[in-house]
Amino acid sequence: xxxxxxxxxxxxxxxxxxxxxxxxxxxxxxxxxxxxxxxxxxxxxxxxxxxxxxxxxxxxxxxxxxxxxxxxxxxxxxxxxxxxxxxxxxxxxxxxxxxxxxxxxxxxxxxxxx
Amino acid sequence: xxxxxxxxxxxxxxxxxxxxxxxxxxxxxxxxxxxxxxxxxxxxxxxxxxxxxxxxxxxxxxxxxxxxxxxxxxxxxxxxxxxxxxxxxxxxxxxxxxxxxxxxxxxxxxxxxxx
Numbered sequence: 001x002x003x004x005x006x007x008x009x010x011x012x013x014x015x016x017x018x019x020x021x022x023x024x025x026x027x028x029x030x031x032x033x034x035x036x037x038x039x040x041x042x043x044x045x046x047x048x049x050x051x052x053x054x055x056x057x058x059x060x061x062x063x064x065x066x067x068x069x070x071x072x073x074x075x076x077x078x079x080x081x082x083x084x085x086x087x088x089x090x091x092x093x094x095x096x097x098x099x100x101x102x103x104x105x106x107x108x109x110x111x112x113x114x
Numbered sequence: 115x116x117x118x119x120x121x122x123x124x125x126x127x128x129x130x131x132x133x134x135x136x137x138x139x140x141x142x143x144x145x146x147x148x149x150x151x152x153x154x155x156x157x158x159x160x161x162x163x164x165x166x167x168x169x170x171x172x173x174x175x176x177x178x179x180x181x182x183x184x185x186x187x188x189x190x191x192x193x194x195x196x197x198x199x200x201x202x203x204x205x206x207x208x209x210x211x212x213x214x215x216x217x218x219x220x221x222x223x224x225x226x227x228x229x
Contacts, residue, residue, distance in 0.1 A: 034216055043118070043204055043220030044157075090156060092216075099164070100145060100215040101172065104156040
């Protein structure tokens with residue numbers, strides 16, 4: 001069965017420090033991987049995706065994510081956190097043979113402290 | 115402005131009283147989808163539609179209906195709501211034709227409480 005795991009319910013980071021939000025996946029075939037962000041009282045917004053190519057993908061707001069096939073991971077990263085990055089982050093995966101359906105992780109709450 | 119709109123944003127209702135949550139997008143997207151978001155469970159897809167008159171079940175379709183009579187609209191219908199349908203609902207849309215089907219645009223959400 002296809003699945004996505006975000007092992008941390010919450011991540012706390014001091015402003016200016018690097019941040020990592022973890023995601024691991026299980027999917028048949030080649031994975032399509034995504035990160036979305038949800039700010040308070042808002043809908044989700046697309047951040048970035050990995051389909052093929054370079055293992056390091058860059059997205060919106062200075063975020064990037066590293067695809068690691070051997071570890072089946074797709075961790076979200078940012079070199080220097082901002083207080084405004086505080087939000088709920090969702091990892092999602094789609095298998096190449098699915099009908100555009102995304103399987104979502106449970107979400108990780110990121111808190112950036114001044 | 116490109117957007118997905120949902121109405122109402124908040125709704126409190128009683129068990130068994132039929133309700134409809136509307137969803138509309140102005141981006142000419144082919145793909146539309148309904149999700150529910152519950153704490154600790156992430157998003158779960160209820161129904162999706164790949165174009166007009168084409169709908170299909172997601173992971174949790176029981177108790178819900180949808181229709182896609184026009185490309186821009188994708189209403190979610192709860193014919194007989196029950197308390198376990200209390201949740202935060204999101205509508206989303208995306209463009210299949212441009213190869214960006216998974217880059218979904220989300221509406222602001224509808225918080226439904228069924229008592």
